[in-house]
Amino acid sequence: MITKEATEAAPTPVSVPTEAEHRPRKGKYRAWDDAPRWQIYLPLSIYLVFTLIPFYWILLFALRPAGSTSLVPWPITFEHFEKVWTERSFATYFQNSLLVGVATLLMTTLVALAGGYALARFDFKVKRAFMLALLCSQFVPGALLLVPLFEIFAELQMINSLTSVIIAETVFQLPLSMILISNFIKNVPYTLEEAAWVDGCNRFTAFRIVVLPLLRPGLIAVGSFAFVHSWNHFLFALMFLNNQSKQTIPVGLNTLMSADSVDLGALAAGGIIAAVPVVLVFAFIQKWLITGFSAGAVKG
Incomplete structure (x- = not known):
């Protein structure tokens, strides 16, 4: 006779997996x-x-x-490279594009850093409306801005000046840059700034010492995006620059094509010259670029 105590003391039977259970799953459930x-x-x-x-x-x-x-x-x-660099004034185009790109990078980063900090750390009545306006501005194509910007720059006597292109590129890049930097600042704990205030720092000093070093990936992402966009942008340079000595590389590439013929060798050499700076930039900053965009794309 089997007692209750013997039943409770008996070991629990272990189920042996069958061959079907050992077999790996197939189809869409199969491991990569x-x-x-x-x-x-x-x-x-x-x-x-x-x-x-x-x-x-x-x-x-x-x-x-x-x-x-x-x-x-x-x-x-290398005859095609020598031709476009000397005869086609690509040396001048390269310098102009480099100036526009670096100036746009600096202005966009500085203004977006100030605006992004305000959006991340302060609350004001029209904050939601302002953020909505920034997001909606991304749906406006740059071609729609040509006529009003041209009239404004004509009144200010800034046509045929690289400054007009720099300002236009900066304004066009600011909304997205400000949103990215504000989201990146939100990921920095606010308690770090409060600790700096306790130690005697004011808001600007605390931001410069504590927050700014942590924003390096985000600043690199925003700056590189602004540089590449201004380097490749064609419409603003074509519309605001009439003098050949002021034109940039995209406009210079367009001059190599005419209605009757196209110099394919010169055009290809010019395209390589235009692509080299962008490739070098992404080759050196790709680690910080991916980190910056991934951190600034989500809400902290």
């Missing part, structure tokens, strides 16, 4: 690590080929001699 390698590398290889072909085509036209139809740039020549 169990997939064959060709399923991973084949799509990536196809994407890489389609991405690199245009770059190779540009290098091909820029490095092979004029009139050549070879699919390999041999013998390599």
Whole structure:
């Protein structure tokens, strides 16, 4: 006779998993690590080929001699680069674009830093309406701003001046930059500033010593975005700059194309010259750029 005490003392039976339970799941539930390698590398290889072909085509036209139809740039020549740099005034275009890009970067970062701090740390009555206006301004294309900006700059006698392009680029970049920096500042604990105030710092000193060093990824992200956009922007430079000595690289590339013919070698060389600074910028700041955009894209 089995007593109650013997039943409670008996060990609990352990279920042995069947072969079906050991078998890995298939279909959409299958782990990515169990997939064959060709399923991973084949799509990536196809994407890489389609991405690199245009770059190779540009290098091909820029490095092979004029009139050549070879699919390999041999013998390599730099005559197209010398032509656009000297005869087509690309040295001047490069300097103008660099000046516009750096000035836009500095002005956008400084103004967005001040505005973003106000949005992140202060509460005022029209704050929600102001944020809504900033967001709605992102839906306005830059082409709609050309006529009013041209009239304003004409009244101020700033047409054919790089200052007009810098101001227009800064105004166009400020809404998004201010939103990103304000969200990034929200991720910085407010108690850090309060601790600095207790130690005798005023608001500006506490921001400069405590908060500003923590904003480096966000500032790099905003500044690089402003620089690249102003470097590549075509409309403002075309509309506000009439003198060839004041034009930027995008407008200079447009001068290489006419209604009758296109100098493909010079155009390809000019495109490489225009792309090199942007590639170098992203190559050096990609770590901070990804961190800044990811931190500024979410609410803290």
